[in-house]
Amino acid sequence: MGKILLTDIGNTSIHFKLYDEQKNIYLTENRFYINEKIKFSSFINKGIVDEIVYSSVVPxxxxxxxxxxxxxxxxxxSIKDFKSINYKKFNIENTNELGADFVAYFHAMNNKKNHIIISLGTATTLSVICNKKFEGAIIMPGIKTSLYSLINKAALLKTSNFHFSNQIIGKNTAEAINIGSINSHYYAIEKNIELIKQNMKIDEVIFTGGNAYLLNEKIKEKYILDEDLIFKGIINIYNK
Structure with missing residues (x-):
């Protein structure tokens, strides 16, 4: 048993957690955005890190x-190198197209409950797990992806402090964008949750991902927020 550097490589950021397998605790954490210069040697050294296990969507x-x-x-x-992964549990057309993040989220769910897992990142994804099988997913443009696309293409719009708004209509540009981008994204997710629940028995809805903080208060009103979900999945794959 040693210290494993759990790594989540996404389109927006790379997130590291050093995990002590024997004590079952996280020791350190580092997160870098893709546009930053990442110096691995500043925190990855042999003797401190015994092994690296990663989930990646960026080859x-x-x-x-x-x-x-x-x-x-x-x-x-890579988590996809582990022979313990049973791809027969993924009820999709082509498992070769399956992202490592979906694999990790599936393996984070060790109980008998049925779940919708919503990951808020560069893309917003909804994964549906029923009867211990991955039944499929929904992929939407992420909150910030949509937001910055709008700002970059509209000359008069400027970056502001964007957040979920309690207003129905905006009285200024920033508020109007909050409602149109942040609020509308949340309501689109809620509608998809509703449609899935009409067709499948769902016990829990779990939110995760780097952009979850934008909807933090709304999530906590009705759902579960688990920012470490992908790391729990990596650990479960490693320990199988």
Whole structure:
């Protein structure tokens, strides 16, 4: 048993958590955005890190991390390399298209309940898990992806402090954008949850992902927020 660097490589950021397998606790945490210069050697060293296990949707960054680990003599594996993953439990047309994040979220669910897992990142994804099977997903443009696309294409709009609004209509540009981008995104998610529940028995709805903070208060009113969900999935895959 040793210290494992759990790694979530997404389109917006790379998130690391150093996990002590014996004590079952997280020791340190680092998050970098894709546009930052990431110096792996500042926090990844042999002797401190025994192994790296990662989930990635960005092959270029995966390769960079693999090359670094190999140079340092640190064992590194993708979660998709683990033979314990039973792809027959993924009820989709082509498991080769299945993102590592979906695999991790599925394995984070070890109980008998049926779930909708909503990950708020570069894309917003809704994963449906019923009767211990991954039944499919919905993929939407993420909150910030949509928001910044709007701002970048509209000359008179400027970046502001965006958040969920308690107003129905805006009295200024920033408020109107909050309602149109943040609120509307949440209500679109809620409508999809409603439609799924009309067709499947769902016990729990869990939110996660780097942009969950934008909907923090609304999520906590009705749903579960678990910011470590992908890491729990990586740990469960590792321990199988």
């Amino acid at each position: 270029k960054l995966s390769k960079k991390l693999i090359n670094f680990a190999n140079k340092k003599g640190i064992k590194i594996r």
